[in-house]
Amino acid sequence: MSFVQVEHVMKSYGEVPVLKDISFSVEEGEFLTLLGPSGCGKSTLLRAIAGLNDIDSGKMFIGGRDITSLSPKDRQVGMVFQSYALFPNMSVFDNIAFGLKMGKMKKAEYTPLVEQMIEIIDLKGKENYYPNQLSGGQQQRVALGRSLVKRPKVLLLDEPLSALDAKIRRSLRNEIRQLQRKLNMTTIFVTHDQEEALTVSDRIIVMNNGEIEQQGTSEEIYTLPGTEFVARFIGSYNVWSRPEMEQAGFADIPSGDLFAIRPEVISIVPQAAVAAHDAGYMYTIGYMKHYAILGNVVRYHVDIGGLDASVDVLNDSGLLHLRENEAVRLAIPMEKCQPLKKLG
Amino acid sequence: MKTVAANGKRKAGGKRWHVAVIVVLLIYLFLPIVGTLLFSLAKEWQDEIFPNSYTLEWYAQLLADMRFYEAIGRTVLVSVLTVAITLTIMIPVIFVLHVYFPNGEKLLQISIMLPFAFPPVVSAIGLIKIYSSGPLAITGTVWILIAVYFVLIQPFIYQSVRNSLNTINAIDLVEAAEVLGAGKMTAFRKVVLPNILPGTLVASLLSFSMIFGEFVMSRMLVGGDYETIQMFLYNQMKTSGQSASAVVITYFLLILLLSGLVLKLGSWKPRGYKKAALQEEE
Structure with missing residues (x-):
């Protein structure tokens, strides 16, 4: 049995099902991310594991112990909220000590633990500050420390970075990941941000409409999306059906009805250049529509028989002089043409 | 130009x-x-x-009158008791509804608006009818006043408690406390109560002032049996306009003092809040 085991969890609000027979597991020390758009049920699922939402049916285990009907305080989990949820009437020290005090620990016992945690979250010297005197990032670090100091069996993170601005979000997410590795803390992380999910996770579960769409490592989720939903959600995939591709002029299309093709695997060959027909590539001719500079890559939009193809090219290849309506040749490696399961 | x-x-x-x-x-x-x-x-x-x-004759007369002090004493007693009872009952009720039964809050909202729909004279007559006889004959005692004032100040207490709960994001705080190992009662006591008290204090003092100046109910339900400051004033007016004026001015000064206190407490924040300098490091 895995360290965390969720089995056939169902939950509905009235007639509306929000979790439809969810089962998954997390290994000890693993960083698992629940990824999906808002309303997909990921937060409900996390809160159910914390015991803050009850479920209609199913079972949940942590470390082999059935926690399904335990109250939140007995589940030995730590949780960090999007809103930080720090106690405004308590200093940084008291916020972090709260959980230990609740565990009937004496002051002499918890003081060194709290001080050590304050050092770990890099807030030394701010022990006596109140939450409203700290910046958002600092507050969220306190919330993190408050959860970790109790050494919970599982750390639950409910969109902890969403209220922070982009720069702090990136640095804090790396800090969380490092801390998680250092403490070997089993972690379940909820986010709607695919970039965040791809950078920090050992494994990702993509959820949609209360169901698990796909699970796998960041690499697998990104390069081998299994469904149209995942392909569209995870990146700026080109999602094309077989008839659309035929109309766009592709020949030798692999078997399948629906395909996801990443913008960066498509290459642009100027029409004038005589390109050899390599085996293993599909070719077609299109017209340059417009482009956008995304930073290190340039995204071209090419019209191929009425289909809009997004093509990413590294921002150093000198293609920028391509003019509007200029004819270009597109080449796609057939093996990078990822067949998808269902038409959404 | x-x-x-x-x-x-x-x-x-x-x-x-x-x-x-x-x-x-x-x-x-x-x-x-x-x-x-x-x-x-x-x-x-x-x-x-x-x-x-x-x-200053009228003031001298007034300040020498034991009845005046007794009336103030009674009024303070009934005000403090009512506010204390209302807070003790309403804070837990509103908290439980807000956090655990959000749908029930609508019912409470409606019931709390009801006192506004009835003119005091109308409800007073109804109350006299019900409480003059039967198992709960409390007309003419201080208890009926406390009960009626409870209803009157409920809306203010409710509003301020609810606003405070919203401001501190009480639901998240309770959940955070629960996950950290606190029971529901402990979470309420350690985390919610200390954070809503400052906001509630202002509403309590407003309620206190309101009860202090209430006349219709105390006149109709209790009258001379429990002479409040308003009743005392009413009786003074019948004897001498000038001494009644002295009562009014004294009373006005008292309320002024109280309002000053409300304003001061309104800007009061728990420890630590005053250090305004936000430490930005990122």
Whole structure:
């Protein structure tokens, strides 16, 4: 049995099902991310594991112990909220000590633990500050420390970075990941941000409409999306059906009805250049529509028989002089043409 | 250039107009008080704009009157008791509804608006009918006053408690506390209560002032059996206008003191809040 085991969890609000027979597991020390758009049920699922939402049916285990009907305080989990949820009437020290005090620990016992945690979250010297005197990032670090100091069996993170601005979000997410590795803390992380999910996770579960769409490592989720939903959600995939591709002029299309093709695997060959027909590539001719500079890559939009193809090219290849309506040749490696399961 | 000058002129004119409105309003608000003050200090005041001669006789009389102190004592007692009882009952109720039964909050909202729908005289007559006889014959005692005032101040207490709960994000705080190992009661006591008390304090003092000045209910339900400051004032008016004026002024000063306290407490924040400097490191 895995360290965390969720089995056939169902939950509905009235007639509306929000979790439809969810089962998954997390290994000890693993960083698992629940990824999906808002309303997909990921937060409900996390809160159910914390015991803050009850479920209609199913079972949940942590470390082999059935926690399904335990109250939140007995589940030995730590949780960090999007809103930080720090106690405004308590200093940084008291916020972090709260959980230990609740565990009937004496002051002499918890003081060194709290001080050590304050050092770990890099807030030394701010022990006596109140939450409203700290910046958002600092507050969220306190919330993190408050959860970790109790050494919970599982750390639950409910969109902890969403209220922070982009720069702090990136640095804090790396800090969380490092801390998680250092403490070997089993972690379940909820986010709607695919970039965040791809950078920090050992494994990702993509959820949609209360169901698990796909699970796998960041690499697998990104390069081998299994469904149209995942392909569209995870990146700026080109999602094309077989008839659309035929109309766009592709020949030798692999078997399948629906395909996801990443913008960066498509290459642009100027029409004038005589390109050899390599085996293993599909070719077609299109017209340059417009482009956008995304930073290190340039995204071209090419019209191929009425289909809009997004093509990413590294921002150093000198293609920028391509003019509007200029004819270009597109080449796609057939093996990078990822067949998808269902038409959404 | 011309238009600028015209604009400036219009602005100056507008400002004068604003000042005039405020002055008129202030006169309207303060004239009765000034009149009362003068009347309470007047020895003789017959046919002049201002009294012919002044005296502190009415105040001396008032401050020597035991009935006055007793009336204030009774009023303070009934106000403090009512506010205390209301807080003790309402804070947990509102908290439980807000956090665990959000749908029930709508019901509470409706029931709390009801007292506004009934004129005090109407509800007083109804209350007299119910509580004059039967198992709960409390008309004429202080208890019916406390019960009625409870209903009257409920809306204010409810609003302030609910606003405080919203402001501190009580639901998240309780959940965080629960996950950290606190029971529901402990979470309420350690995390919610200390954070909503400052907000509730202001509403409590407002309620206190309101009960302090309430007349209709105390006159109709209890009357002379439990003479509150308002009842005392009413009785004084029947004997002497000038001593009644002295009561009004004394009473006014008391309320002023209380309001000052409310304002001061309104800006009061728990420890640590005062250090405004936000430490930005990122």
